[in-house]
């Protein structure tokens with residue numbers, strides 16, 4: 001029934017979890033050195049749909065998401081400054097203060113977007129002991145080595161290193177974005193533990209245990225890739241069902257997670273690897289230097305519902321590139337308002353109307369679309385099909401049908417619509433207007449229509465009577 005496109009096999013594979021009924025998921029979370037922009041958020045919206053689809057398919061989900069608050073260097077290949085340290089210096093804050101501030105902002109954003117909370121949200125700094133134990137065990141297996149700036153994983157000791165991302169290791173050096181540390185044995189080797197730079201006191205640093213370090217003990221901090229492997233092992237076990245992340249994680253971060261985890265446990269790290277493509281802004285990659293890293297707060301400032309942003313994301317498939325423009329967002333907002341105006345009929349329709357089986361069939365097709373590798377664009381088409389069946393029945397639509405569609409929009413797509421009822425006073429005004437129309441008292445009828453319009457209630461006259469919707 002469920003199937004996913006699995007990155008390593010490049011194939012659609014039927015989904016079968018390790019333990020029947022429960023699915024373990026790990027999602028690489030944010031590095032909390034700045035606000036998340038729409039590109040970052042789009043991937044969390046994608047994985048929200050994964051969780052919702054599994055839940056609607058009858059599975060319990062046990063999901064871990066990390067928060068990287070230490071160790072992520074400017075280059076994903078362990079070179080350059082620490083992102084947290086760089087930002088802390090800029091904001092004249094400690095790395096700890098910065099991490100707390102941006103973690104809180106991330107959590108608030110998850111709430112605002114109605115993203116399902118993972119069962120565990122784990123911070124890298126809370127798993128230092130686990131990461132050190134991990135290094136110790138890798139050292140015992142003889143796959144690590146120490147150079148001036150840290151302890152590294154020797155990727156030549158993991159024969160399948162290139163296979164996950166189908167890397168061309170021979171030419172990796174030529175295409176490197178940065179000059180690799182000349183002390184590294186192989187260009188693809190990565191840091192498990194970095195030593196604090198000499199003569200520099202870092203906000204976040206720990207003693208390197210004596211049995212791990214050669215020579216005098218030094219302060220240090222974990223490499224970025226290690227936290228995910230250590231948390232997965234601790235919270236979910238040796239092998240998990242699904243690992244998610246951005247496509248940019250494939251060649252370095254996830255390749256390194258696999259190398260260190262599978263060397264340690266001898267077991268596959270994950271059975272399914274799902275990767276989301278990028279969101280562009282105005283056709284270009286999101287980048288601070290280009291000034292196109294739009295934040296959720298800017299969407300809110302324009303009085304656009306954040307649910308419209310979510311709907312905009314779902315309009316494209318997670319494995320395709322999407323393009324954010326303000327015009328596209330406004331179009332998604334209009335689409336959402338149109339949905340809400342139909343759902344609001346649940347307060348107006350004839351309560352004795354019977355269900356239309358076409359609605360349930362359309363919703364079953366929408367769920368099927370999600371189960372086929374999270375095909376959200378097709379799911380939206382089927383939801384709109386269901387809404388059309390309701391709309392064409394006017395006030396004879398069935399309230400159960402409307403509530404069924406609303407439940408799918410909310411639980412399946414995670415879109416929370418404004419669908420509250422209007423006040424008793426407003427209902428009375430609508431009735432008075434109907435009476436005025438019956439008496440052909442157009443002056444009163446127009447006057448009452450204007451009163452409601454001022455209260456942001458729009459009236460539509462149909463053969464069966466008036467239908468109200470909310471003016472946005």
Ligand SMILES: [Zn+2]
Nearest residue numbers: 028228253257
């Ligand atoms: Zn990760």
